Amino acid sequence: xxxxxxxxxxxxxxxxxxxxxxxxxxxxxxxxxxxxxxxxxxxxxxxxxxxxxxxxxxxxxxxxxxxxxxxxxxxxxxxxxxxxxxxxxxxxxxxxxxxxxxxxxxxxxxxxxxxxxxxxxxxxxxxxxxxxxxxxxxxxxxxxxxxxxxxxxxxxxxxxxxxxxxxxxxxxxxxxxxxxxxxxxxxxxxxxxxxxxxxxxxxxxxxxxxxxxxxxxxxxxxxxxxxxxxxxxxxxxxxxxxxxxxxxxxxxxxxxxxxxxxxxxxxxxxxxxxxxxxxxxxxxxxxxxxxxxxxxxxxxxxxxxxxxxxxxxxxxxxxxxxxxxxxxxxxxxxxxxxxxxxxxxxxxxxxxxxxxxxxxxxxxxxxxxxxxxxxxxxxx
Amino acid sequence: xxxxxxxxxxxxxxxxxxxxxxxxxxxxxxxxxxxxxxxxxxxxxxxxxxxxxxxxxxxxxxxxxxxxxxxxxxxxxxxxxxxxxxxxxxxxxxxxxxxxxxxxxxxxxxxxxxxxxxxxxxxxxxxxxxxxxxxxxxxxxxxxxxxxxxxxxxxxxxxxxxxxxxxxxxxxxxxxxxxxxxxxxxxxxxxxxxxxxxxxxxxxxxxxxxxxxxxxxxxxxxxxxxxxxxxxxxxxxxxxxxxxxxxxxxxxxxxxxxxxxxxxxxxxxxxxxxxxxxxxxxxxxxxxxxxxxxxxxxxxxxxxxxxxxxxxxxxxxxxxxxxxxxxxxxxxxxxxxxxxxxxxxxxxxxxxxxxxxxxxxxxxxxxxxxxxxxxxxxxx
Numbered sequence: 145x146x147x148x149x150x151x152x153x154x155x156x157x158x159x160x161x162x163x164x165x166x167x168x169x170x171x172x173x174x175x176x177x178x179x180x181x182x183x184x185x186x187x188x189x190x191x192x193x194x195x196x197x198x199x200x201x202x203x204x205x206x207x208x209x210x211x212x213x214x215x216x217x218x219x220x221x222x223x224x225x226x227x228x229x230x231x232x233x234x235x236x237x238x239x240x241x242x243x244x245x246x247x248x249x250x251x252x253x254x255x256x257x258x259x260x261x262x263x264x265x266x267x268x269x270x271x272x273x274x275x276x277x278x279x280x281x282x283x284x285x286x287x288x289x290x291x292x293x294x295x296x297x298x299x300x301x302x303x304x305x306x307x308x309x310x311x312x313x314x315x316x317x318x319x320x321x322x323x324x325x326x327x328x329x330x331x332x333x334x335x336x337x338x339x340x341x342x343x344x345x346x347x348x349x350x351x352x353x354x355x356x357x358x359x360x361x362x363x364x365x366x367x368x369x370x371x372x373x374x375x376x377x378x379x380x381x382x383x384x385x386x387x388x389x390x391x392x393x394x395x396x397x398x399x400x401x402x403x404x405x406x407x408x409x410x411x412x413x414x415x416x417x418x419x420x421x422x423x424x425x426x427x428x429x430x431x432x433x434x435x436x437x438x439x440x441x442x443x444x445x446x447x448x449x450x451x452x453x454x455x456x457x458x459x460x461x462x463x464x465x466x467x468x469x470x471x472x473x474x475x476x477x478x479x480x481x482x483x484x485x486x487x488x489x490x491x492x493x494x495x496x497x498x499x500x501x502x503x504x505x506x507x508x509x510x511x512x513x514x515x516x517x518x519x520x521x522x523x524x
Numbered sequence: 525x526x527x528x529x530x531x532x533x534x535x536x537x538x539x540x541x542x543x544x545x546x547x548x549x550x551x552x553x554x555x556x557x558x559x560x561x562x563x564x565x566x567x568x569x570x571x572x573x574x575x576x577x578x579x580x581x582x583x584x585x586x587x588x589x590x591x592x593x594x595x596x597x598x599x600x601x602x603x604x605x606x607x608x609x610x611x612x613x614x615x616x617x618x619x620x621x622x623x624x625x626x627x628x629x630x631x632x633x634x635x636x637x638x639x640x641x642x643x644x645x646x647x648x649x650x651x652x653x654x655x656x657x658x659x660x661x662x663x664x665x666x667x668x669x670x671x672x673x674x675x676x677x678x679x680x681x682x683x684x685x686x687x688x689x690x691x692x693x694x695x696x697x698x699x700x701x702x703x704x705x706x707x708x709x710x711x712x713x714x715x716x717x718x719x720x721x722x723x724x725x726x727x728x729x730x731x732x733x734x735x736x737x738x739x740x741x742x743x744x745x746x747x748x749x750x751x752x753x754x755x756x757x758x759x760x761x762x763x764x765x766x767x768x769x770x771x772x773x774x775x776x777x778x779x780x781x782x783x784x785x786x787x788x789x790x791x792x793x794x795x796x797x798x799x800x801x802x803x804x805x806x807x808x809x810x811x812x813x814x815x816x817x818x819x820x821x822x823x824x825x826x827x828x829x830x831x832x833x834x835x836x837x838x839x840x841x842x843x844x845x846x847x848x849x850x851x852x853x854x855x856x857x858x859x860x861x862x863x864x865x866x867x868x869x870x871x872x873x874x875x876x877x878x879x880x881x882x883x884x885x886x887x888x889x890x891x892x893x894x895x896x897x898x899x900x901x902x903x904x
Binding site for chain 2: 260263264271301302303304305306307308309311312313315316317318319320321322323324329330331332333334335336337338339341342
């Protein structure tokens with residue numbers, strides 16, 4: 145089966161081997177994992193489970209970025225979030241990993257909220273709708289645990305005074321042909337959407353502009369955003385900046401199963417949101433999670449379950465850090481010792497735990513929202 | 525002969541009758557002139573000579589704008605300047621007329637300096653080049669005599685924080701097809717240029733945004749800018765704003781003659797700049813001005829000159845306010861009484877007078893530059 149994968153559409157069967165080839169990204173190999181592990185160990189951190197399990201599976205120029213970091217040079221991280229709705233578990237995956245990278249590199253993080261993008265690409269959304277989501281999304285995101293002192297929030301429409309003059313430097317070097325090929329645009333695409341990739345390019349060199357020196361950048365992101373950064377990497381050297389390095393993750397599959405809708409989407413009811421309470425989380429998992437178990441308990445005990453298609457198990461590979469625990473769950477499920485209802489409870493417990501932590505932090509951050517939203521303004 | 529007329533290219537033989545038809549603008553008729561004259565008289569102003577002589581020759585919805593003004597409703601003016609070089613006489617034509625309109629309507633004027641446009645459309649210009657021209661262009665423009673208290677300077681990159689969030693509302697409603705047809709763009713056009721018309725649309729409703737009520741707008745401009753405002757007029761009602769009215773002027777022909785380069789261009793040596801001193805003005809006119817006179821004095825006395833192709837005479841129709849004076853010059857030149865050298869001296873004297881006034885005012889404004897550049901920031 146074929147796939148269609150752009151920053152605004154993810155449909156089909158994602159063969160990540162083929163995506164690596166089509167996108168021209170590189171698989172993260174054992175040697176690279178080892179280099180990251182060595183760097184992590186110095187900070188008392190393990191190799192992240194999303195790296196160990198190949199969820200972050202590909203990259204561009206991470207080797208160079210590690211070289212620069214290894215020389216003691218200043219580096220920074222950049223990632224983003226399109227605030228078109230509430231934050232859900234799918235968004236959490238790259239953000240949790242970004243938090244790990246911030247700890248590992250002790251680096252500044254530039255977090256871009258592309259309110260302009262969501263307004264321009266979603267017909268039904270007004271700018272006012274998007275702005276309402278933006279503030280709540282910022283709180284949810286910061287509640288993941290980013291270092292308040294080292295994280296700068298960029299909101300495209302709020303910071304347009306800073307972004308637009310830099311975006312036009314990028315835009316001057318990108319033709320319609322390029323965005324047509326990179327994003328599948330056509331003559332009916334609106335001119336704001338056509339321009340937008342230039343706005344998304346700016347945070348990859350904004351710290352270099354503000355600090356007046358060239359600073360290496362690493363962009364952790366879900367693989368659907370790669371077309372933007374492919375264009376960005378082409379242009380930045382022409383403006384005298386480094387090509388940003390990047391590291392890509394797979395999508396968290398939908399509750400409905402790996403073969404249904406392969407990228408969790410805010411527009412589907414059965415998504416799990418950071419704002420969901422314990423009851424909602426458990427209900428959604430029990431009701432919707434595609435199971436690899438057998439039809440009856442007897443049959444399950446006899447034949448065992450299939451963890452490869454079981455959403456509770458697959459989700460545990462994303463969210464359960466402990467390899468031993470995960471292996472036991474895998475083996476017990478496969479042997480039939482662990483029932484479908486039981487594995488659903490395990491993932492639900494884990495998610496409730498993670499979401500409760502985030503919710504607690506969010507409440508503590510709420511009164512700091514203004515300060516957080518102004519974090520970039522203090523930088524220049 | 526055919527013509528090519530967009531905001532970035534003006535080539536060929538301008539048959540203004542045909543432009544009226546092609547662009548879908550309306551000729552300013554006697555009834556409309558009378559309405560403007562009546563309104564002007566109330567302010568002790570004559571009907572402007574550029575209206576009397578059909579230099580401002582066409583419009584869109586001026587009748588509606590006069591209705592609104594007549595009801596005592598608040599109205600405003602909007603015009604602009606692309607700071608890609610020094611200000612020359614060609615630019616002066618719509619600006620002098622705009623000053624008249626500001627006096628007539630007692631209205632606020634929003635003056636947009638499109639530094640982003642000039643950077644995006646001129647391959648050889650850096651943003652730094654454009655910024656250098658911008659400050660000097662602002663002084664030259666304000667020195668024409670605009671009311672400091674009622675004139676707001678918009679600089680696209682400086683005010684992007686205000687403009688971009690409004691521009692994307694416009695941009696969402698414009699497709700690539702539309703700008704392709706309106707401006708002759710193709711697949712090799714850069715994405716900043718594609719987006720730009722949305723930035724040029726914003727001042728036509730910005731006062732309505734800032735003051736939270738719908739305010740009628742009139743845009744005086746050279747006819748090459750009409751494609752922008754045609755698009756703007758299509759979109760603004762969809763955002764809940766009035767269609768701006770507009771009034772269009774012909775181009776000041778080049779010194780080299782009406783059939784050479786029909787729009788004075790900053791890129792040509794023989795242009796006359798606001799910064800030119802008396803000696804330079806007289807030298808350029810004597811050296812380059814295409815003459816409708818005869819080859820020898822004797823022949824000129826006998827056959828007379830041809831004012832219709834004589835650039836000094838044509839320029840006097842733009843810059844000499846006094847109809848009687850102009851008629852006498854016309855008749856004397858045609859009869860052979862007035863020699864080519866003499867009519868050259870008349871236009872040179874007039875221009876030196878106008879430019880000296882502007883230069884004097886410019887020097888007085890120089891220390892107010894910061895205040896002038898910040899005029900918009902005080903409005904919100």
